[in-house]
Amino acid sequence: MAHRQPVIAPPAANMPERKRLTLKDLAAEIDVHYSTVSRVMNPATRHLVADEVAARILQLAEQRGFRPNRIAAGLRTQRSGLVGVVLPDIANPVFPPILAGIESVLARDGYVPIVVNAGADKSRQRFVIDQLMGRQVEGLVLATAERDDPILDYCLKLSIPVVMVNRGEPTGCASCVVSDGLLAMQLTVDHLVKLGHRRIGHIAGPETTSTGQQRREGFLQAVKRHRLRRDDYAVVEAVSYSREAGREACAELFQALPGLTAIAAGNDLVAMGCYDYLREHGIRCPDDVSVVGHNDMPFVDALTPPLTTIRIAVHEMGEQAATLLLKKIGKPEAPVVSVSLTPELVVRGSTAAPR
Amino acid sequence: MAHRQPVIAPPAANMPERKRLTLKDLAAEIDVHYSTVSRVMNPATRHLVADEVAARILQLAEQRGFRPNRIAAGLRTQRSGLVGVVLPDIANPVFPPILAGIESVLARDGYVPIVVNAGADKSRQRFVIDQLMGRQVEGLVLATAERDDPILDYCLKLSIPVVMVNRGEPTGCASCVVSDGLLAMQLTVDHLVKLGHRRIGHIAGPETTSTGQQRREGFLQAVKRHRLRRDDYAVVEAVSYSREAGREACAELFQALPGLTAIAAGNDLVAMGCYDYLREHGIRCPDDVSVVGHNDMPFVDALTPPLTTIRIAVHEMGEQAATLLLKKIGKPEAPVVSVSLTPELVVRGSTAAPR
DNA sequence: CTGAAAGCGCTTACAG
DNA sequence: CTGAAAGCGCTTACAG
Numbered sequence: 053m054a055h056r057q058p059v060i061a062p063p064a065a066n067m068p069e070r071k072r073l074t075l076k077d078l079a080a081e082i083d084v085h086y087s088t089v090s091r092v093m094n095p096a097t098r099h100l101v102a103d104e105v106a107a108r109i110l111q112l113a114e115q116r117g118f119r120p121n122r123i124a125a126g127l128r129t130q131r132s133g134l135v136g137v138v139l140p141d142i143a144n145p146v147f148p149p150i151l152a153g154i155e156s157v158l159a160r161d162g163y164v165p166i167v168v169n170a171g172a173d174k175s176r177q178r179f180v181i182d183q184l185m186g187r188q189v190e191g192l193v194l195a196t197a198e199r200d201d202p203i204l205d206y207c208l209k210l211s212i213p214v215v216m217v218n219r220g221e222p223t224g225c226a227s228c229v230v231s232d233g234l235l236a237m238q239l240t241v242d243h244l245v246k247l248g249h250r251r252i253g254h255i256a257g258p259e260t261t262s263t264g265q266q267r268r269e270g271f272l273q274a275v276k277r278h279r280l281r282r283d284d285y286a287v288v289e290a291v292s293y294s295r296e297a298g299r300e301a302c303a304e305l306f307q308a309l310p311g312l313t314a315i316a317a318g319n320d321l322v323a324m325g326c327y328d329y330l331r332e333h334g335i336r337c338p339d340d341v342s343v344v345g346h347n348d349m350p351f352v353d354a355l356t357p358p359l360t361t362i363r364i365a366v367h368e369m370g371e372q373a374a375t376l377l378l379k380k381i382g383k384p385e386a387p388v389v390s391v392s393l394t395p396e397l398v399v400r401g402s403t404a405a406p407r
Numbered sequence: 408m409a410h411r412q413p414v415i416a417p418p419a420a421n422m423p424e425r426k427r428l429t430l431k432d433l434a435a436e437i438d439v440h441y442s443t444v445s446r447v448m449n450p451a452t453r454h455l456v457a458d459e460v461a462a463r464i465l466q467l468a469e470q471r472g473f474r475p476n477r478i479a480a481g482l483r484t485q486r487s488g489l490v491g492v493v494l495p496d497i498a499n500p501v502f503p504p505i506l507a508g509i510e511s512v513l514a515r516d517g518y519v520p521i522v523v524n525a526g527a528d529k530s531r532q533r534f535v536i537d538q539l540m541g542r543q544v545e546g547l548v549l550a551t552a553e554r555d556d557p558i559l560d561y562c563l564k565l566s567i568p569v570v571m572v573n574r575g576e577p578t579g580c581a582s583c584v585v586s587d588g589l590l591a592m593q594l595t596v597d598h599l600v601k602l603g604h605r606r607i608g609h610i611a612g613p614e615t616t617s618t619g620q621q622r623r624e625g626f627l628q629a630v631k632r633h634r635l636r637r638d639d640y641a642v643v644e645a646v647s648y649s650r651e652a653g654r655e656a657c658a659e660l661f662q663a664l665p666g667l668t669a670i671a672a673g674n675d676l677v678a679m680g681c682y683d684y685l686r687e688h689g690i691r692c693p694d695d696v697s698v699v700g701h702n703d704m705p706f707v708d709a710l711t712p713p714l715t716t717i718r719i720a721v722h723e724m725g726e727q728a729a730t731l732l733l734k735k736i737g738k739p740e741a742p743v744v745s746v747s748l749t750p751e752l753v754v755r756g757s758t759a760a761p762r
Numbered sequence: 763c764t765g766a767a768a769g770c771g772c773t774t775a776c777a778g
Numbered sequence: 779c780t781g782a783a784a785g786c787g788c789t790t791a792c793a794g
């Protein structure tokens with residue numbers, strides 16, 4: 053039912069058919085050269101102009117609502133003020149806050165992000181990056197990184213500043229900012245063990261992602277540190293970070309580790325898949341099995357039971373990524389830096405002592 | 408714990424320190440005029456060039472990875488290929504899919520969105536729009552619209568193509584695409600009445616939003632159509648679309664309409680606030696009170712009980728908005744159009760017959 | 763079919 | 779302190 057309503061008023065013939073103003077337009081009005089106006093509009097060169105003249109120009113510009121054309125300026129200065137942000141899937145709730153973080157620090161330096169949803173397909177990602185390059189972005193934030201990602205090589209070959217966010221790449225060829233997955237799993241397992249659990253499964257994220265790998269590693273380190281016996285823990289891999297994959301992996305995990313009392317899920321979506329499985333099989337959480345998530349997505353506190361999970365510093369992640377990128381843009385020989393943000397365990401209702 | 412790792416390899420001195428290629432660079436290599444290369448790079452003018460020459464140029468361009476500078480082209484053609492998207496809050500889960508929808512249709516025409524998080528403050532929104540204007544955006548998608556929004560006037564004065572999304576503005580000065588709130592509430596109340604409810608409350612969104620207003624209106628129409636008695640329904644207003652405001656408004660509603668058996672919430676967040684209130688007061692849902700949300704946000708099916716709600720065509724909303732905007736950009740005298748998308752009731756576990 | 767030229771709106775040495 | 783000029787990388791009439 054898409055109903056249309058007709059035009060209310062015909063386009064007024066005398067509408068302010070304003071061609072956008074230019075330096076020349078303003079200059080003509082005050083009878084100075086347009087280069088003078090240019091100097092005044094840029095705070096950094098303003099001091100080159102007599103105060104009185106500058107004031108007059110500024111006032112006129114304000115009054116006319118003049119905004120210098122950044123595209124023209126960018127062409128001349130070879131700086132577009134644009135940064136590309138490549139996302140695998142904007143609908144994933146981790147990304148909005150990361151984006152907000154990125155945007156907030158870019159804005160401080162007059163940069164603006166172009167956000168593109170590139171999906172998981174590498175050739176599509178490459179296409180999208182080409183587009184971005186055509187638009188003269190000065191740098192790229194990649195949230196799509198995988199192990200041995202060809203896209204990263206591609207960017208490096210393009211010699212464009214890049215930073216990876218959320219997922220890293222262990223090669224040290226480009227900066228990245230991630231949440232510390234080793235520590236996260238450490239916190240998770242510590243919590244579970246302290247509650248008394250001795251038989252714990254982990255549902256890992258895909259091995260192609262750095263997060264999946266690192267959390268798996270962290271889990272393994274943690275159970276060993278607690279001297280769990282080989283046959284008292286197990287890891288299965290979810291084919292993707294999704295609820296459905298979580299449900300399936302949960303079934304597998306019960307096969308692999310019968311009698312388990314706790315699950316460390318690869319992320320919150322996977323944890324929700326565990327909830328689904330448990331409910332279907334009449335297994336109560338946390339009474340029979342405890343579940344811990346990862347990410348602290350919005351509203352996981354409203355699940356039943358409220359999900360115990362790892363909170364990652366997602367806004368901060370975006371800020372750091374943008375900061376690093378800006379630094380790299382300003383100084384291409386800036387060192388490659390790998391930032392690892394400290395996560396935090398949020399204990400809610402999905403974990404309890406085993407029976 | 409932000410640990411830094413040193414540079415792995417020093418920047419190779421012989422790195423492809425590639426200045427970005429230009430038309431002239433390519434032209435020089437094949438010994439044609441750069442205007443010829445320009446004609447070839449643009450599919451629309453390609454036919455002007457001899458096939459053999461065109462093929463050679465295309466091949467070289469491909470080989471060199473040449474991407475024409477869209478900034479320069481934009482300056483020359485006065486078309487930036489940029490569209491601004493102004494969001495009140497990107498963290499709100501309605502927006503990501505809208506954004507995805509917008510982006511997908513923009514991409515078809517070679518446009519790209521610049522997304523800015525402008526918050527709810529009008530002067531900040533104006534600032535952000537000024538920024539976007541400076542970047543020569545060709546049009547604006549506003550997701551921030553309110554009743555009598557001064558920002559809309561501002562855009563109109565700027566005479567830049569605008570379309571509003573998610574929230575509308577009844578003045579008919581600019582196109583908008585929204586979900587049909589009247590129908591939504593109709594569906595909601597029909598469902599509740601059919602279950603046997605006769606004492607129904609509505610928690611409306613803020614009156615400053617078109618959605619809040621329209622849904623309230625829809626609720627009122629629907630209860631009247633069902634001939635509910637004046638004292639068998641009530642409306643209270645939540646100060647914002649948030650869980651906390653929902654919880655507070657829910658308390659008020661129980662004051663205003665004691666013995667109510669069903670709540671039509673202004674949106675899912677508000678519905679979650681109702682869940683909170685009910686739980687705190689030992690009122691069971693749906694046994695004692697049924698709750699219906701609005702939006703079908705991700706994961707509300709995982710709440711306990713799974714939320715009955717109104718699904719809005721959120722991706723489609725973005726697509727339509729972008730389509731309308733592109734049309735307006737191409738033809739400024741295009742009529743103002745108001746698109747209203749049909750919502751759908753999704754029945755889950757939070758509604759049942761009253762006891 | 764191809765080249766030469768003008769110009770989009772800026773910035774920024776270079777003179778004066 | 780201000781002006782005049784060149785040039786960023788394109789597109790597109792205009793000639794030929």
